[in-house]
Amino acid sequence: MRYEFLVGLRYTRSRRRAQGGNRFISFISLVSMLGTGLGVAALIVVLSVMNGFQEELRTRILGVAAHIQISGNDGELESWQQVADQAVHHPDVRAAAPYVQEQGMLSFDQNVRGTIVRGVLPGAEEQVADFARHMRTGSLEDLKPGRFGIVLGRDLAYALRARVGDKVTLIAPQGLVTPAAVLPRVKQFEVVGVFEAGMYEYDSGLALIHLQDAQVLYRMDDRVSGVRLKLDDLFAAPRVASEIALTLDGNMMVSDWTRTHANFFRAVAIEKTMMTVILFLIVAVAAFNIVSTLVMAVQEKQADIAILRTLGASPRSIMTVFVLQGAVIGMVGLLGGVAGGLLLAHNLDVVIPALEKITGATLWNREVYFISELPSKVLWSDVVTIVSVSFVLTLVATLYPSWRASRVNPAEALRYE
Template sequence: MPYETLIGLRYTRSRKRAQGRNRFISFISLVSMLGIALGVAALITVLSVMNGFQEELRTRILGVASHAQITGVSGQLPHWQQAAEVAQRNEHVIATAPFVQAQSMLSFDQNVRGALIRGILPTEEEKVADFARSMKFGSLDDLVPGSFNIILGQELAQALRVGVGDKVTLIAPQGLVTPAAVLPRVKQFTVSGIFEAGMFEFDSGLALIHMRDAQVMFRTGDDVTGVRLKLDDLFNAPRVIRQLAVEYGPDTLLNDWTRTHANFFRAVALEKKMMAIILFLIVAVAAFNIVSTLVMAVQEKYADIAILRTLGASPGSIMSIFILQGAIIGLVGLLAGVIGGIALASNLDVVIPALESVLGTTLWNKEIYYINEMPSKVLSSDVITITTVSFVLTLVATLYPSWRASRVNPAEALRYE
């Protein structure tokens, strides 16, 4: 083992007989290690939550929404079968499904709630959405034309205080004009199912009925609101929409999930970047604590450095000793932070409920964060980036004290020894 490594390791270890200043230096070294460990663990945990939140949000949104959709400029799309056929000619389009959609009111007993009513064809809808795994009661097959059955989101059903088999009143905005006044169109629907998509926006404000019943209620005739598309690659949606746009007329609108839900994903991406910068500053502060540790160590080892120089040690060797000492402090803290961060990020489903139980408060409100549990996804690329940047910061922090040590003049240092 090179003597630089041997001496660097010896300086790093806390000796049992260390007193006074040596103990204080060891304490600062420990604080630096803990600071780096906490900063790295916080970075890994926060970025993992951001990754999980982004993926979970996208999965839940696209489990109910669609990768892309074709709608009419006027709000209605005539000859939707032809529009669907044009879309299906594109190699990236897997499935299509027509829908009729409108805002309405639902009431039961004394409870009234606004809801987005979506008329669907159950067999086609299952090809573009993932309602099957979200159904808590009933199924999409219960929606048959003329039955006037309705499937409600879990939160919407709770707000109305209804269950399967109850009859809710749907009040459509398209009214009936009479000599006396404009009367709203009212129809009773039977609750045949309840779904829980896991996203509060849909669970609290979406209801499904058969497309033919929706056409009757909203008086659209044979027209629909639009056609929903499922693609082979959801990230390819913008390019597919541009390809399809040239095949439709000016009275047709084409949109994809990156536009309809852009604010969600931009907000998450921006928050992830800002949190990464803030937490890297914490790691930087902890890393630069090593500067004070090494400066004090150099001051303490002045005589030892001078003796090594008189024995033939070069300035570069002296510098290597203290760089190694700082690097070991950083590596120990970094290793502890990576292990702790991965362990914490991988077990948030246990940690968060435990903290809520101890603190007696709610840390994760699904009405605020749109989804009902805290997601987490540890990406190896994030861990590698955090580890690399943190270690570089640690090495940079060791340069100045090590350079100071290499500039020690043996004659000056030993004058009063």
């Protein structure tokens, strides 16, 4: 072992004789380690929770929406079966389903709510969306052509005070032109099911009916609004959408989930970025506590530095000694923070209920977030980034005190020794 490493490691362990001859780290070094460890642990936990929220949000949105939508420029698509067959031939497309999507107004027991009405084929829709997992009562299979059944979102059903078996009135904006006036098209639908996707946008404003009933109500004949696609890899949606668009004629519009729900994911990404920057500042503050530790060490060890210089040690060797001392302090705190952060991130489902029981406070309201437990997903790419940046900050914090140590004049340092 080179003597610089031997001396640096020895300086890291501040020895003091006590009962039993125990060794212990100086108080400031310990504070620096704890600060670095807490900052790194907080970063890992927060980013894991943000990743969990992002995945949960994506799962809930794509449980109702599609990976890719193909629609007509005028809102109607003819020969949809041909378009669906052409799209399914793409190797990354798993399934396709037609849909009719229009606006409507639902009325029941003097309660009125505007809604998006989506006509679907139950069997095909189950292949591109996960409605079966979100159904609270009934199922999509209860939507039969000609029966005029309807499946409501949970909040929409609650606002209407409607339950399964009730008959609600659906008012379509496409009216009947008469000599007296334009009369809206009105049809009664029987509530055959209620779903809860966990997204307020869908739970409060989406109603499902059979595709043929929607075509009759909105006078679309055999036309549909478009075709919804499901992919093997949802992250390939932008690329697949571009490739499919090249194979279709210009009267169709192709969009993927990253565009139709860009605001949700952009908001989460911005929040994650800002939280990362803020927490890295905490790590930086903890890392720069090492500066004060090394400055005091340099002041205390000036005589040792002078002796090493008189024995032939170069300024570079002296600098290496104190850089190593600061790096060891930072690495110990860094490793402790990584271990603690991973342990906490993987056990939030246990820690949060325990804290709620101890404090008596509600830290995670399941009725507000519609999620039974705090989501957490550890990405090793985040962990590697956190460790790398934190270690660089630690090394930067050691440079100035180490440089000052290398500039110590042996004659001045030994004058009063």
